[in-house]
Amino acid sequence: MDLLADYSDEEELAPKEASPKDDAPTGAAPKAMVAPPKPTPGVAPKAMVRKVPMSTWAGSLPLVNAAPDVDTIGMSTVQNFALAVNEKRLLTNPSIGAMCKPIAGPLEVGEKTMEEKFYNHKVGHVEKMNMSNVSFEKEYLNFHNFGHAANPARNNRGRETLMSTEQPALRGSSIWDKAPTMASAAKRRKVEKQAEAAARAAAEEEGEELAEVDEEEMDDVAKEAANAWGGFKDSSTVQKQIDEDLRLREDEVARQREEERAVEGEERETKERVTSVFHGTKESDYAGRSWIENKASQIVKDVDDKQCFLPKKWMHTWSGHTMGINQIRWFPETAHLILSASMDGTCKIWDYHNQRKCLRTYMGHDQGVRDVNFTNDGRRFYSVSYDKNIQYWDTETGQVISTFTNKKTNFSVAVHPDPSQQNIIITGCSNKKAVQWDANTASIVQEYDEHMGAVNTVTFCEDGKRLLTTSDDKKIFLWEYGIPVVVKYIAEPTMHSVPAVALCPRKKFLIGQSMDNKIITYEAFGRFKFQAKRQFKGHLNSGYAITPGFSADGKWVMSGDLDGKLWFWDWQKMKNYRVLKAHDGVCMSAIWHPFQPSRVVTCGWDGTIKMWD
Numbered sequence: 001m002d003l004l005a006d007y008s009d010e011e012e013l014a015p016k017e018a019s020p021k022d023d024a025p026t027g028a029a030p031k032a033m034v035a036p037p038k039p040t041p042g043v044a045p046k047a048m049v050r051k052v053p054m055s056t057w058a059g060s061l062p063l064v065n066a067a068p069d070v071d072t073i074g075m076s077t078v079q080n081f082a083l084a085v086n087e088k089r090l091l092t093n094p095s096i097g098a099m100c101k102p103i104a105g106p107l108e109v110g111e112k113t114m115e116e117k118f119y120n121h122k123v124g125h126v127e128k129m130n131m132s133n134v135s136f137e138k139e140y141l142n143f144h145n146f147g148h149a150a151n152p153a154r155n156n157r158g159r160e161t162l163m164s165t166e167q168p169a170l171r172g173s174s175i176w177d178k179a180p181t182m183a184s185a186a187k188r189r190k191v192e193k194q195a196e197a198a199a200r201a202a203a204e205e206e207g208e209e210l211a212e213v214d215e216e217e218m219d220d221v222a223k224e225a226a227n228a229w230g231g232f233k234d235s236s237t238v239q240k241q242i243d244e245d246l247r248l249r250e251d252e253v254a255r256q257r258e259e260e261r262a263v264e265g266e267e268r269e270t271k272e273r274v275t276s277v278f279h280g281t282k283e284s285d286y287a288g289r290s291w292i293e294n295k296a297s298q299i300v301k302d303v304d305d306k307q308c309f310l311p312k313k314w315m316h317t318w319s320g321h322t323m324g325i326n327q328i329r330w331f332p333e334t335a336h337l338i339l340s341a342s343m344d345g346t347c348k349i350w351d352y353h354n355q356r357k358c359l360r361t362y363m364g365h366d367q368g369v370r371d372v373n374f375t376n377d378g379r380r381f382y383s384v385s386y387d388k389n390i391q392y393w394d395t396e397t398g399q400v401i402s403t404f405t406n407k408k409t410n411f412s413v414a415v416h417p418d419p420s421q422q423n424i425i426i427t428g429c430s431n432k433k434a435v436q437w438d439a440n441t442a443s444i445v446q447e448y449d450e451h452m453g454a455v456n457t458v459t460f461c462e463d464g465k466r467l468l469t470t471s472d473d474k475k476i477f478l479w480e481y482g483i484p485v486v487v488k489y490i491a492e493p494t495m496h497s498v499p500a501v502a503l504c505p506r507k508k509f510l511i512g513q514s515m516d517n518k519i520i521t522y523e524a525f526g527r528f529k530f531q532a533k534r535q536f537k538g539h540l541n542s543g544y545a546i547t548p549g550f551s552a553d554g555k556w557v558m559s560g561d562l563d564g565k566l567w568f569w570d571w572q573k574m575k576n577y578r579v580l581k582a583h584d585g586v587c588m589s590a591i592w593h594p595f596q597p598s599r600v601v602t603c604g605w606d607g608t609i610k611m612w613d
Contacts, residue, residue, distance in 0.1 A: 276398020311612035324605030343368035384410035404442035428455030499545035560587025
């Protein structure tokens with residue numbers, strides 16, 4: 001700063017023209033030459049600076065650019081830092097060097113490598129890899145047969161091949177070594193044709209017909225070659241296959257005609273056919289009371305006194321069915337008997353209180369029974385089966401009152417709740433319709449045909465004024481009883497099929513078994529609103545029409561699952577409180593006893609009915 005202090009901005013850049021009065025005398029010193037000042041005592045002398053015009057020193061200083069061009073190569077974070085292996089998306093376009101750059105940095109205490117923080121598996125980081133089925137099967141079979149396979153890891157330098165630790169690896173061998181070649185297969189076919197021609201010539205000489213060579217008598221190598229490469233099919237081979245298919249079709253048509261004639265004969269002999277077997281000693285007691293009447297002095301509690309508790313242990317098993325059980329029902333009002341429908345084509349009634357034995361078997365169906373339902377008094381019941389028949393039974397005598405069908409498979413049956421209309425039922429059919437029947441005349445009264453898939457369930461609501469149907473088309477329809485016009489459509493893109501529905505004891509809500517492994521809830525009156533927050537999850541039910549259930553007080557919701565477990569949820573909290581291992585197969589249905597607060601009965605595809613308390 002001291003060097004610039006003596007420079008003056010008032011200095012003129014160009015010398016002025018000399019005036020006569022400013023002319024210096026001859027011999028005087030020029031103005032540019034300034035004598036040094038006299039030193040002041042106690043003050044350091046300033047540097048001697050010669051005043052130079054600005055035009056002289058301004059050109060000697062370097063020029064500075066206020067906005068220079070900066071090279072950013074190598075300064076990008078994408079190029080300088082490695083990408084995390086757990087990143088699922090890239091917001092920039094990194095180079096291949098950045099994508100393959102190893103992770104470096106300080107290690108935390110206890111870590112061996114930097115990659116450990118990105119592991120999603122106990123042995124490393126697992127990523128999805130697109131691989132064709134042929135390549136996968138090749139490496140899989142090579143590893144299990146020859147002990148080596150290609151290493152699919154990304155960083156496999158030095159370890160391109162994985163070796164088995166259980167057997168010695170056979171390097172250079174592959175599954176293609178075992179496959180027969182085209183040359184060997186062609187040679188074998190040529191030898192076989194020559195042998196067949198020689199045998200045919202010998203048979204013609206003897207006047208005998210040569211039996212056709214069975215495919216089962218072929219050599220294993222020839223079979224393997226034919227399966228691997230397809231082989232050559234000439235016109236004779238194709239004609240043999242056509243004749244065989246035609247023969248099988250004729251046999252099938254003949255068998256169907258025999259079955260139809262047998263069914264017609266059974267319909268004519270329905271009154272003489274034995275359709276029921278009573279397993280007890282007497283059908284009436286000393287007082288003349290029928291076996292279906294409740295002889296126990298059961299005290300029915302008030303609704304306010306019913307407080308149900310979760311069962312804890314297995315109490316009893318009813319066994320007698322030879323195949324899985326699809327549905328069980330309580331005897332109305334008293335619940336002293338249990339009606340079961342099985343895939344063995346029979347229905348059975350079991351004693352609940354006394355000796356707990358099978359009292360009667362109903363054998364009217366030719367195939368598995370899908371659903372059953374009592375009338376209000378329990379004197380009669382309906383059953384639907386995979387033989388496409390609906391049968392109306394007398395519970396006490398076991399006689400078939402009537403049999404009717406629409407040549408379609410029925411999946412469910414619902415009886416009208418009005419005591420004066422117990423002859424009216426509605427069935428869900430495989431022809432996308434809910435069909436209303438009059439059992440007295442065995443005729444169709446009404447058809448509800450708005451669904452686009454098979455109708456799974458039919459449920460009466462609001463004392464029979466409305467009915468609700470569910471279907472495989474993932475929709476729920478609400479109808480006015482007797483009017484085939486949909487009142488409300490319940491269909492959402494996120495909905496799944498609901499193959500089973502249950503009403504709560506107070507008829508205010510209904511729950512449905514959704515195929516996305518949860519139970520959904522709707523109001524059973526008014527606008528039938530969907531209760532989005534009231535869902536019950538945790539079990540696995542996808543693919544099975546498992547019937548859910550309520551406790552007698554409506555506090556608990558229960559359902560089986562495909563693993564044979566029985567799940568219990570709280571109705572208010574939607575929280576799972578207990579899971580019991582109930583059956584070896586699928587647990588298809590569970591019903592809560594209406595009077596005993598902790599008794600639950602379940603059925604499953606293991607052919608048993610179990611009681612829990």
